[in-house]
Amino acid sequence: MPLGTFAQDIQDASQDPYAPQQVSCTDEVRVRDASSGLSPLVKDRRELRLEQVVGSLGTYLERTNLSGFDVPDYLSKLSGKNAPVVGFAVSGGGSQSGLGGLGLWQAFDGRHPPGGGFMTVSTLASNDYPTIEELRNNINFSTNYNTGMTGNSTQYITKFVEIAGAKAELGYPVFVADVFGQFFGQYLPESWRFKSFSDVAGPDTSFSRGTGPMPILLLSEIINGTSPSIEWIQFPGPASFNLTSYEVTPLEFGSWAGGRVQAFLPTKWLGTAMNGGEPQASNSCVVGFDKFTLIQGSTANAFNFWFVDGWYDIPLFAKRDIVVPEDQEENQQVELVNITVSAFDMLFSDAMWATYPNPFESFTEELTGVEELLLAIPLRPLIVPERSVDFIIALDATSDAEYNWVNGTNLINTARTAAEGNIPFPQIPSTAATMVNLNLIRFPTFFGCNQTSEPNSDVPLLLYMPMAPWTQYTNYTYKTSSFTDHQFDLVMDNIFQMATFGESGLDPDWPACLACAVIKKSVLREEMELPSVCGGCFERHCWDGKEDDVEVTEEERDAKPILVPDLSFEKWNQTWYSKDMGTSSGVGNSTDGPVTGTANKALNPWGVTIWITVSSDMEFIGVM
Numbered sequence: 001m002p003l004g005t006f007a008q009d010i011q012d013a014s015q016d017p018y019a020p021q022q023v024s025c026t027d028e029v030r031v032r033d034a035s036s037g038l039s040p041l042v043k044d045r046r047e048l049r050l051e052q053v054v055g056s057l058g059t060y061l062e063r064t065n066l067s068g069f070d071v072p073d074y075l076s077k078l079s080g081k082n083a084p085v086v087g088f089a090v091s092g093g094g095s096q097s098g099l100g101g102l103g104l105w106q107a108f109d110g111r112h113p114p115g116g117g118f119m120t121v122s123t124l125a126s127n128d129y130p131t132i133e134e135l136r137n138n139i140n141f142s143t144n145y146n147t148g149m150t151g152n153s154t155q156y157i158t159k160f161v162e163i164a165g166a167k168a169e170l171g172y173p174v175f176v177a178d179v180f181g182q183f184f185g186q187y188l189p190e191s192w193r194f195k196s197f198s199d200v201a202g203p204d205t206s207f208s209r210g211t212g213p214m215p216i217l218l219l220s221e222i223i224n225g226t227s228p229s230i231e232w233i234q235f236p237g238p239a240s241f242n243l244t245s246y247e248v249t250p251l252e253f254g255s256w257a258g259g260r261v262q263a264f265l266p267t268k269w270l271g272t273a274m275n276g277g278e279p280q281a282s283n284s285c286v287v288g289f290d291k292f293t294l295i296q297g298s299t300a301n302a303f304n305f306w307f308v309d310g311w312y313d314i315p316l317f318a319k320r321d322i323v324v325p326e327d328q329e330e331n332q333q334v335e336l337v338n339i340t341v342s343a344f345d346m347l348f349s350d351a352m353w354a355t356y357p358n359p360f361e362s363f364t365e366e367l368t369g370v371e372e373l374l375l376a377i378p379l380r381p382l383i384v385p386e387r388s389v390d391f392i393i394a395l396d397a398t399s400d401a402e403y404n405w406v407n408g409t410n411l412i413n414t415a416r417t418a419a420e421g422n423i424p425f426p427q428i429p430s431t432a433a434t435m436v437n438l439n440l441i442r443f444p445t446f447f448g449c450n451q452t453s454e455p456n457s458d459v460p461l462l463l464y465m466p467m468a469p470w471t472q473y474t475n476y477t478y479k480t481s482s483f484t485d486h487q488f489d490l491v492m493d494n495i496f497q498m499a500t501f502g503e504s505g506l507d508p509d510w511p512a513c514l515a516c517a518v519i520k521k522s523v524l525r526e527e528m529e530l531p532s533v534c535g536g537c538f539e540r541h542c543w544d545g546k547e548d549d550v551e552v553t554e555e556e557r558d559a560k561p562i563l564v565p566d567l568s569f570e571k572w573n574q575t576w577y578s579k580d581m582g583t584s585s586g587v588g589n590s591t592d593g594p595v596t597g598t599a600n601k602a603l604n605p606w607g608v609t610i611w612i613t614v615s616s617d618m619e620f621i622g623v624m
Contacts, residue, residue, distance in 0.1 A: 181297020
């Protein structure tokens with residue numbers, strides 16, 4: 001479809017809700033050097049959030065029954081500057097990580113009544129951090145985001161191409177991310193379909209009031225003609241500290257140490273032509289480039305890996321060349337790319353990336369190549385020393401191992417790259433075999449317990465939460481694009497059981513153990529003693545430093561549900577498809593919900609969460 005076929009429908013592209021707007025510049029349109037630390041705006045917002053944390057922390061700790069611990073005395077020592085800082089990281093992994101993250105939010109949200117990558121963060125932030133019940137009342141997860149309500153993918157894609165055309169009319173490049181991101185508009189409130197990511201920081205939002213955490217999306221970089229490729233499909237290379245990894249928050253876009261860029265620009269002004277850290281023209285700056293759906297599309301379009309994985313059924317990070325098959329016109333992802341290519345007159349291989357105008361022109365030195373992204377858990381923003389994070393909860397829903405389960409590879413790679421950059425990080429097992437053999441990919445496990453036992457330690461305590469089967473086989477493909485109410489409930493139940501240690505039936509002290517992790521570093525900073533229960537918690541749930549590199553057996557790779565070990569995949573699969581087939585009869589009205597319990601009344605760390613991050617699904621941005 002040529003561009004002209006929809007250009008006539010756009011009376012004035014500059015007024016179209018998807019098109020960026022030209023405005024006069026303000027003094028805030030400046031690139032700042034990352035070496036200056038957190039920006040004043042981020043520092044102010046952090047302090048505001050921490051003040052809210054102190055209030056929530058008291059309620060949370062009273063619920064966890066920390067016997068012998070003087071909660072009022074502890075709270076009296078805290079302020080907006082020294083309260084515990086908690087981060088939550090949701091891995092890439094498509095709908096596995098998306099629903100997994102929502103499940104953790106549900107299990108740990110004190111507002112939520114008892115009950116069992118990117119979708120998590122963007123959906124929560126745009127909906128102003130609701131409960132999952134509120135979210136399900138507004139979103140129909142049974143609608144296939146690849147085809148829409150009608151099921152006609154061509155019409156569905158063409159509609160979004162026409163919307164993106166307004167941006168092209170103004171001379172901005174349009175790519176698959178512009179179109180694909182709009183697929184996920186169904187997870188946004190209607191009023192947010194054309195809003196910007198920076199609008200999360202607008203007036204009267206949970207974020208601006210300090211009652212919601214800072215959402216951070218993580219993108220990696222492709223440089224056309226420089227990055228490595230499999231045939232014509234480009235990708236980053238081996239995990240490295242020197243990989244340019246871009247953060248997008250409602251306040252800033254940029255990168256910390258490592259890679260080609262160590263600088264930030266206010267997110268609101270993305271798209272503005274910059275030179276030497278200042279606007280090229282003081283009367284010509286851009287707002288509205290950072291559309292929420294574009295950011296969503298940038299974090300979700302892993303087309304290169306989808307094609308390799310889907311066409312050849314080989315691991316996403318295989319180190320061998322391939323020949324791309326020609327007969328793939330019926331592939332839904334291929335159709336999306338082809339329609340975009342036809343509409344905007346570009347090469348198939350170039351259309352797969354989200355390309356952002358480079359705000360760092362002449363500001364940072366050009367360094368060599370980009371490296372492969374094998375860091376699907378977005379821990380990098382949380383371990384930046386400037387953020388001083390005390391405790392990190394990391395959900396791993398990647399598919400590194402057979403049967404779409406995790407094996408700890410991404411956690412291990414993060415530790416290695418942190419060591420390259422001398423960034424404090426907990427000690428992690430050196431091999432995936434150890435992670436599997438010691439069941440570290442089956443149960444929530446703390447890392448860094450000994451390293452965080454000194455008052456001045458700059459190492460964060462880490463709780464690794466692998467997407468493992470507890471009551472359900474949740475290793476569905478990362479490309480699953482719709483869920484019936486029944487299927488949604490099964491996923492929520494599995495995450496609930498993992499987060500609560502089987503509703504704390506496997507360890508009655510688990511709520512207290514989680515509270516110990518939240519307060520550990522701040523308690524030591526204030527020279528107080530940890531509650532007596534904490535010692536036993538960390539002894540039971542911390543990795544003890546042992547390694548086991550024995551080759552993993554086939555049986556160990558084929559995990560069974562922890563709470564129902566006799567449940568075979570074949571039998572479970574019948575229950576997955578047994579109810580609510582097709583389009584759901586209602587939104588969020590399931591009557592056969594998950595196992596209910598009371599454990600999550602004590603599991604409420606979200607009230608004290610400062611940062612929440614999500615990784616791209618191994619997808620990339622090109623910087624112009």
